[in-house]
Amino acid sequence: KVGVTAYTAPVPTAVTPSVGVTTGQTLITLTGTGIDGFTALPVCRFGVRDVQGFLSSGGALCLTPTAPHPLAATVQLSISIDGGITFSTSSTPFVYHRLPILSELRPSIGLATGGTVVTVLGTNILESATLKCKFGPSTVDGNYSSFNGGSAVCVSPNLPIDVYSLSISLSGQSSEHSEPLNYTAHPPIVVSNLEPSAGPSTGGTSVTITATNLINSTFAQCKLGEEGQQESPFTATVSADGLTAVCVIPSGSDGEKPIWLSLDGQDFRTNNATARFIRAQQPTTSYLQPRYAASESGTALLIVGSGFIQTTRSLCSVASVYSPATVLNSTHVNCPAYAISSRSRSQQTGNFFPDLANAGMETLTTGGTSDRVVKFAMDGQLFSSSSLTLTYFASHSVSSISPAKLSVSESATITVTGAGFRTDGADAAVLRLGSTTSTCTVSSSTILLCPFTAPAQGIALIGELSLNGGVDYEGHNSVFLLTQAARPEVAAATFQSTFTAIDITFASPATDRAAFRNAVNGSTSCGTDATSPCHVITERQLSGTFDCGEVLATESVALLGDGAGCVWADNSTLTIFLGSTPTLALTDSLLLLNNTIMRGLEVSLPLESATGNLTLTAPMPLPVPAPAVQAKDVIGPCDVLTLSTLLSSGAAGRTLTFTWEVLWNDTASTITEAQGAALNNSINASYVTSDIQTATLAASEVPTGTIVLRLTASNWLGFSTNITRTIVKSTSDVPTITIDSPNPR
Template sequence: MISSVSPASGSPGGGTVVTITGSNFTQTTAVRFGTTLAPAFTVLSANQITATSPAGSGNVLVTVTTPGGTSNGVAFGYSSTPVPVLSGVSPTQGPTAGGTTVTLTGSGLSGATAVRFGSVLASSFTVVSPSQITAVAPPGAAGAVQVTVVGPGGTSNGLTYTYTSAPAPVLSGVSPGQGPVSGGTTVTLTGSGFTGATGVFFGAAPAVSFTVGSATQITAVAPPGAAGPVQITVVGPTGTSNGVTYFYVGIPTLGAIVPAQGPVSGGTAVTLTGTNLLGATAVTFGGVNATSFTVVSSTQITAVAPPGAAGPVQVTATTPGGTSNGVTYVYAPVPVLTSASPTQGPLEGGTTVTLFGSGLTTTNAVHFGSTLAAFTVVSDGWVTATAPAGSAGAVNVTVTTNGGTSNAVSYTRVTGPGI
């Protein structure tokens, strides 16, 4: 008894391999398509036979004959659909364990009902277009087999695919082991079994490009990726390698710098805060490298400002993830005093002295000799200070700002008139 025939149609020229399912097939002596004997058939079990269709036309009944008689007939149609044609297979080899995804190219592949590696059905297959099918190779014995596609029009020509027992590629290292999320980092992979490699993957993403330098070395360009670790693998004719870890580093960001200014002579220790600062390779002040820096954590760096010209500059941090945004640091000019008015006052102090000059905006101390005085910043060119008490004679008056300590102007304490 026959319950089904698959495929249910084939090429008028014959050659379609048909699977017949039913019962009591053990002693089959003939398979007919209409009145024409199948040129070949194989009894796989009591319930299944494969048979090759002869040439024919129209619709016919497939029957099976055994010593017990002839079965019922199941319809098989001779279709004018063209026989599929294969022109390419890639890759052309894979491990005996199977699992290799193979791309088949050709024509007339729409409606494919089976892909075979030798006589074994592919583990799975997908019809991508009339000219392309992807199929997963089943396990097979070492050696060459013919890959064929079965469609409504018949069975295609065969292309050679070789099962190899060579070991899969092995990865032992990657350098550098990290790069920016934007991708583009060229990494060197070391290991073994790289000859004929067909793919390099960063997680599930293929490398932008790769070059097999030798059986033990590949260079690959990392694709973009999300911050965090991924496994790099190499796909070769004999399988997929183990994975080695590669880190996508987030782009660093800076949020603040404290203090935000210092003297043009440099030397100010500043604290930078932000994100993704681990692994910093440079800190620059307006393009000039910091005198030194220390990565405290992923959110903090301390750095020593280099000398610079008066005015604002952008401070940036560079890590394997890229270069951060800039935060503003101001090089304050060294203050300059040009005059004081008045230039003298009583021993007991209290005189309001006006100091004229430039670069006085950030004044943080005024000294009469070694004595601090109370002061008020009026403008960048003008500070008033209250002279402290002291002994008779001249003292040097200086102003200290974020840019340093000024030159001195003279102020003289004088004794008042006596009676």
């Protein structure tokens, strides 16, 4: 008797996951009715291949066998709950697939805070309800998309800042993940600057965004607009060094809006919108001042129009030669128009605009012109259409002005002679001398007639000429006007009390401390370019001690002695320090050089400088020589006789002249005439061959007895004084006394 147990036939309704790799070993859960109501182990049939499973509370669990085909296949999955004897008549499909091969992540970068939607492209990506995405250590649910023949869509989790491996698994099981691609979790972007900050509303402005935490990304995008009202994104390109991003502004409505930047093209939350961009109508230009410019100096342009906006990139274009623009207000713009010719006629200019790039250079012949269109761009890129034209004219040359010298406050008509003076009458010719301007009459292209009144002081004024109505002046080093000032007058030339120096004092007006006209800054190359502008006259100030030959005639300098020097004590006092062995006497005079010592702060002419012979005076009373003799009163028979005049005074700053006499016939003398004559010769010979202030005689040269000497001292002023001195030469040695002291000094 055999027992038979009746059971309800199983009906499988779902399998999870419904996909698995062709190599098998995917753990699936089969659910339905009648599956878990029997005690026998279940058997799963994948097409024609059976595998034994086991029961769980959720249904039957089985490991998939290998696929019937190595590429891919869909098989029907049925179940047996009687040990494989009978199988369910119904089944559910199971899809075998090859392991996905990933080719691209869109985007491959996102904020570390997560939320970036990543589309994973590749092959072998099938629809699956169990699709998983793995970002490094974190696994999240994914979704299938039919895009590009099948792709996975993953939302990035919150991750530490780093580069991660991103892979997918269609079954959701870790053993079936694909080979990964790199995904970067980046920190928030902080925008710090935007250039340019404005552009035309028609679009096309290329803006450079400076920000921190930039990473090179092909998915970067920009947006314009307030938060919640942002426009459609547009492409951004991140620089290779990760410092800036560039995006091209599309067309849109006028107004100022924040600009946002995203590296993944999705998340624009973290920029704080610190940079703002202004869309505005393209500016219009209507008037240009000046309309003419000298070719060798250029000019400063004033453009009048409407809609001007200042940015750090605002530019003017003069025939595609660009220069920085300064927007004064919405209707006025300043910008330089560079010189277009090398400087040959014009040696200097008050306004000089060199084109350091030498773009658009050309040579204009005398009388030639060159017309160039002027435009403005607020963004430095998209220039307004314009009918404004700047006409360059060949720079003029000036050869002379006449008269070249005027008295202070004198009025005259100055004739300017040169070449290239404009005769079209479009702009006035203006002569500027110093700070005074004069509108000239153009007599011809080579002659101008300019009324002028000289200033009330002696000064050198450069001749500068404007041929565009006084806007720009070009100057010439060799052309200047001198106005004549009163000459400095010498008040006195007096020896100082020591007679080693002479003070020359000047009455009011004081001198200019001997400022000399010199080659321009000592250079012959100034004025050839913008880095070495010339000044009409450069005056070099003599400071400290200088060669007296700068201010005195050669014959006067020769009297001062070797090593003499001059120094300006102040604007009214010139001090001459005498050198060694001067020969200057009170009866001599000093001769000043012409055109050297001039009026203070004014350039004087040759006839208006201090000049003439200076009569010397001396301080009173005049010094009288005071001779003094140092010698022993008594010397022994073997002693030398030393005579010194070192303590003499009254030399008046030079050397005293000494004369010795032996008074053999004096009543106190005991030596003979012959002895006196011999001694006299010995003393004077000693002064000639030795120190002129000390004579040393050997004992054999000094006779025994009482000797009376007369010393006469004379100074260079002509004064003399004499004294006598008695010396005894003994026949016996003179005792020497020594006093010991506990504290010798």
